[in-house]
Amino acid sequence: MNQELLYKYFKGTASIDEEKQILDWVEASDANREAFLKERMMFDISLFSEKQEAEEKKTARLIPMLRWTARIAAAVIVAVAGYFMTTDYLYSKDAQLQTITVPAGQRAQITLADGTRVWLNSKSTLTYAANFGRKERNVQLDGEAYFEVAKNKQIPFYVNTEMNKVRVVGTCFNVCAYNDSKEFETTLIEGIVDIYPSRSNQVITRLQKDEFFANYDGRYKKTVLPSYEYLRWKEGLYCFDDVPFSCIVDKLEKYYNVKITVNSAKLLNHGGFTGKFREQDGIEHILKTISKDHPFSYSINEAKDSIFIYEK
Template sequence: MNQELLHKYFKGIATISEEEQILQWVDESPENRQAFKKERMLYDIALFTDEKQLRKEDKKARILPMLKWSARIAAVIVVAVSCGFLFRDYQYNKVAQMQTVKVPAGQRAQITLADGTRIWLNAKSTLTYASNFGRADRNVTLEGEAFFEVAKNKDIPFYVNTEKNKVRVVGTSFNVCAYKDSKEFETTLVEGIVDIYAAGKEKPIVRLEKNEFFADYDGKLKKTVLPSYDYLRWKEGLYCFDDSELSHILNRLELYYNVKITVKNKKLLSHRYTAKFKEQDGIEHILKVIQKDQNFKYSINEDKDQITIE
C-alpha cells in the first residue's frame, strides 16, 4: 500500500474512495493489518518532540521533526484503539478509529492535529480524538493537563471534554488541568474566549475572556484574573507555584519526576509556598529548598522512585 495514501488517511484528509481502498486492503490479510498498524505507529511517533528539539527546530524552519527511535521515545506510549476500522459495509461516517496519546509520569509531549491545532501534553496525561477529526466536528478528550493553541474555524468549534467539565472554543490559546479522580478542574485563558460547561449540560456555567482563570475544586467554583502566566511554563520545564499548599506541590512533583512521595507528618501538607524551580534542578534540590522553611528529613530508596518525608 502506498505510504503517501496511508498518511492521508491518518491525517483525516483521504477521500471516501481512498478510505474504501485502504480498508479493503487492510481486510485482505493479517500481514496487511500488521503493516497498517506498524505504519500508524511510526506516523504517530513522528508527531512527538521533546521541548529542546522543538525549540531548536522552531528557530531553523518551524518544522516538527521526525524523532528517531530512543529510550525516551519508547517512554511515550502511542496507542491506536480500534473502534472498527475492520467493520462491515464501511460505515465511514458512523464509526471512526480512535487515537489515544498517553504521556507517562516524568515526560512531556507535543502533537499537531489535522486542523493545525497544536497541543502540549504534560506528565501523566492522555488525549483521545477520532481519526476523522476536523471533518464534521473537533472533539478531544483529556485526562491530565494540556496547553492548546487551537486553529481558528468558525464553522466547527473545538471541544475539550474532561471528567468534570467541557470547554468550547473557536480559535484560542488556553490551558486545561483535569487529572482523573483529582476532583480538580482548572482552565486558564491566554487568548480568545472560552465557554465552560458542566459535563452533560447544555448551558455554560462560565465564560472566560483573556487573562482569566477558572477552577472547580470539588464543587467550589472560582473565577479570577490571572496575575501571571508563570505556572503555564511547565511546557518549558519551569515549575511555578504561587501560594500553593505543600500537598499540591508534592502531587505535581510526583508527576514531573515519576516518584512516589509519602509524608508521615500530615501537618506539613497544609503549609503554603511560592516558588519557581527548573526541571533540571531535580527533585532533591527542590526538597532541600523547601527544607529551609520547614524542619523535616527525607529519605530516598535505592531505585530513587520513592521518597519518604519524616
C-alpha cells in the first residue's frame, strides 16, 4: 500500500473511495493489517514528537485511534492531575491519579511510562498513579482494554477491575470489565497471566496462551479461545459469533452511543446471532442485516440517538 495514501487516511483527508481501498487492503491479510498498524504507530510517534515540543508536562501520550469514519473521530477526554511521568520525584503512596476516559462511540490508544501500549474501547476509563512504573505498575480499568505489557520481571503489572484483578509481567491480553455489569472477561494472546478476586491475593487460575477466563456474577468459565476475531474491536471491526441478542444490544449501545430499548424479553434472550461488521457500516446497516434472519423490527428517532426494537 502506498505510504502517501496511508498518511492521507491517518490525517483524515482521504476520500471515501480511498478509505474503502485502504480498509479492503487491511482486511485482505494479517500481513497487511500488521503493516498498517506499524505505519500508524510511526505516524503517531511523529505527531507526538511535534506536540511534545509545543506542550509542557503531559502525563501520557494520547494517540487518536484508527479514524474509520468522519463522524466518529477520536476525542478522548484526559483528566490530568499531578506531575510529568519522567520528572524526578520521590515515590509516594498518595501520588495523584491520572484518568483517561473514552466517550461512547470512540476508541483510543495510549502508551504508558513503562512502554506498555493500551487500546481502550468505547465508554472505558483507565486510572493510574502519576508515578506509575517507579515501584509499582497498577492500573484500574472500568470498561474494555487490550494490553501489550512491557516486560519487567522486577515490577509486575496489575489490572484491577471491580470484580477481579490480573497480574502479568510482559504479555498481550484483553480485559472486558465494565463496572456494574457483573461480568469480567480476560483473553490471553501471549505470555502468562494470573487471575485473582479483586480483594484477595489467592489465585483463582493461571491462563496460558489462547485461553479465555470469565466471571459472570460469581460463575467462572475457562476455555480455549477458538478465534481472535472478537478482539478486532481495536481495528474498528465488530465480530459476533453465536451470541444472544442482549449481547448485541449492549455492544451497539457502547459502540454507537445510542440508547436501545427492547420491548420483549424473548427477543433479548434469542440466541444464535453471528456476523462481522465494520464500524463505518453504521448501526442501521447492522440492525437491518441481522433482522433479515431474526424476528424483530426497529425504529430510530429523529435525533438518531435512540432505537426502539420490537417483535415482528
